[in-house]
Amino acid sequence: MVIIADSNVQYKAVINIENIVATVTLDQNLDLYAMERSIPNIEYDPDQFPGLIFRLEQPKVTSLIFKSGKMVVTGAKSTDELIKAVKRIIRTLRRYSIRIIGKPKIQIQNIVASANLHVHVNLDKAAFLLENNMYEPEQFPGLIFRMDEPKVVLLIFSSGKMVITGAKREDEVYKAVKRIFEKLNELECISAVEEEEELEL
Amino acid sequence: RWRKWQIRARIQSSIDRNLAQAMNELERIGNLLNLPKSVKDEAALIYRKAVEKGLVRGRSIESVVAAAIYAACRRMKIARTLDEISQFTKANRKEVARCYRLLLRELDVEVPVSDSKDYVTRIGSLLRLSGAVMKTAAEILDKAKNVGLTAGKDPAGLAAAAIYIAALQNDDRRTQKEIAQVAGVTEVTVRNRYKELINELKIQIPTQ
DNA sequence: GCTTTAAAAAGTAAGAT
DNA sequence: ATCTTACTTTACAAAGC
Numbered sequence: 001m002v003i004i005a006d007s008n009v010q011y012k013a014v015i016n017i018e019n020i021v022a023t024v025t026l027d028q029n030l031d032l033y034a035m036e037r038s039i040p041n042i043e044y045d046p047d048q049f050p051g052l053i054f055r056l057e058q059p060k061v062t063s064l065i066f067k068s069g070k071m072v073v074t075g076a077k078s079t080d081e082l083i084k085a086v087k088r089i090i091r092t093l094r095r096y097s098i099r100i101i102g103k104p105k106i107q108i109q110n111i112v113a114s115a116n117l118h119v120h121v122n123l124d125k126a127a128f129l130l131e132n133n134m135y136e137p138e139q140f141p142g143l144i145f146r147m148d149e150p151k152v153v154l155l156i157f158s159s160g161k162m163v164i165t166g167a168k169r170e171d172e173v174y175k176a177v178k179r180i181f182e183k184l185n186e187l188e189c190i191s192a193v194e195e196e197e198e199l200e201l
Numbered sequence: 202r203w204r205k206w207q208i209r210a211r212i213q214s215s216i217d218r219n220l221a222q223a224m225n226e227l228e229r230i231g232n233l234l235n236l237p238k239s240v241k242d243e244a245a246l247i248y249r250k251a252v253e254k255g256l257v258r259g260r261s262i263e264s265v266v267a268a269a270i271y272a273a274c275r276r277m278k279i280a281r282t283l284d285e286i287s288q289f290t291k292a293n294r295k296e297v298a299r300c301y302r303l304l305l306r307e308l309d310v311e312v313p314v315s316d317s318k319d320y321v322t323r324i325g326s327l328l329r330l331s332g333a334v335m336k337t338a339a340e341i342l343d344k345a346k347n348v349g350l351t352a353g354k355d356p357a358g359l360a361a362a363a364i365y366i367a368a369l370q371n372d373d374r375r376t377q378k379e380i381a382q383v384a385g386v387t388e389v390t391v392r393n394r395y396k397e398l399i400n401e402l403k404i405q406i407p408t409q
Numbered sequence: 410g411c412t413t414t415a416a417a418a419a420g421t422a423a424g425a426t
Numbered sequence: 427a428t429c430t431t432a433c434t435t436t437a438c439a440a441a442g443c
Binding site: 066110141 | 437442
């Protein structure tokens with residue numbers, strides 16, 4: 001959790017990285033059937049999905065392992081956690097005598113974060129003034145804003161809470177939150193939260 | 202050149218064939234939804250733009266027509282939910298919604314944020330409510346919007362609750378059940394919106 | 410386009426108590 | 427009536443249909 005306070009603007013955001021999606025490349029092919037036979041608690045149904053599903057309890061992540069030696073790891077809440085999880089997954093595979101050669105190449109593909117600006121957002125006004133947005137309360141309560149720089153998508157709620165997704169680096173998340181705050185502020189789509197309401201959270 | 206003219210003619214004829222089929226679908230769905238001609242015309246205009254931009258490729262004509270109808274309804278302020286529209290197509294709501302988003306992103310079609318007051322008109326006519334009830338409901342919704350009670354909420358649910366209150370205030374009691382049914386929301390939603398409107402707007406309900 | 414995984418936001422829905 | 431569970435939206439990769 002990161003709390004950002006900026007003295008220039010009255011800006012206080014609580015930001016949480018909620019989920020990191022990454023790909024891991026092992027330069028070798030894998031025998032998923034052999035893995036399914038030897039490793040416990042694994043799901044593998046090639047008719048349903050080509051990847052084998054492996055859940056690690058600590059750090060709690062889930063990985064999809066493919067026969068090409070590529071994997072998708074989801075659920076990590078920080079880069080450190082992601083790296084630790086990948087190391088443990090590989091150690092586990094080796095423990096069940098799956099030969100793993102070389103070191104894995106980890107690439108973060110997407111970071112999902114949540115943030116709270118502690119303000120009320122006028123979504124109707126924002127929908128009218130912001131570019132590249134979609135606000136369809138019949139379908140979803142949040143306003144969907146596509147930011148160009150950093151290139152992320154934000155789901156903004158009237159409570160001042162939001163979801164940021166599409167980032168590939170953590171700093172893009174912080175930059176995006178700061179930018180959306182400034183933007184909403186300039187467009188006068190923000191109003192203060194009553195102190196009473198603030199306390200209940 | 203001749204070749205170029207030939208290609209253009211071929212493309213035009215494929216667009217014409219697509220349009221002909223689409224107009225039939227538009228007429229069929231539009232009539233099932235009891236839409237006025239103005240909305241059907243607007244939907245036709247939107248659909249034509251979509252075909253000319255090649256947005257229908259890889260998608261069913263029917264779902265794009267449905268999406269165009271939805272967009273037209275929103276522009277003309279004739280309330281119809283995506284569920285109501287998609288029930289007359291082979292596609293489901295999700296697919297029609299996908300096409301609608303495509304139209305929004307690819308065409309220069311301005312669609313206003315959906316207005317709960319449009320649903321007051323819709324629900325009101327289905328329940329044959331008086332103008333007075335609908336006027337009261339609209340006033341409630343205006344106040345609710347002004348105090349920021351409506352953001353993110355389903356306009357149909359808001360309208361349903363406002364109508365429930367307005368009907369009570371005008372001595373024309375309707376059950377939450379019948380209102381919820383025509384509004385296309387659950388009774389629980391009507392109740393939740395109702396409680397919120399009553400509490401936040403300090404509305405007095407005639408006690409009986 | 411779909412399939413599978415993860416996670417948050419806030420609203421709505423469905424079935425059970 | 428209230429609770430629990432689940433679905434709506436966003437992004438992204440993997441391999442195959």
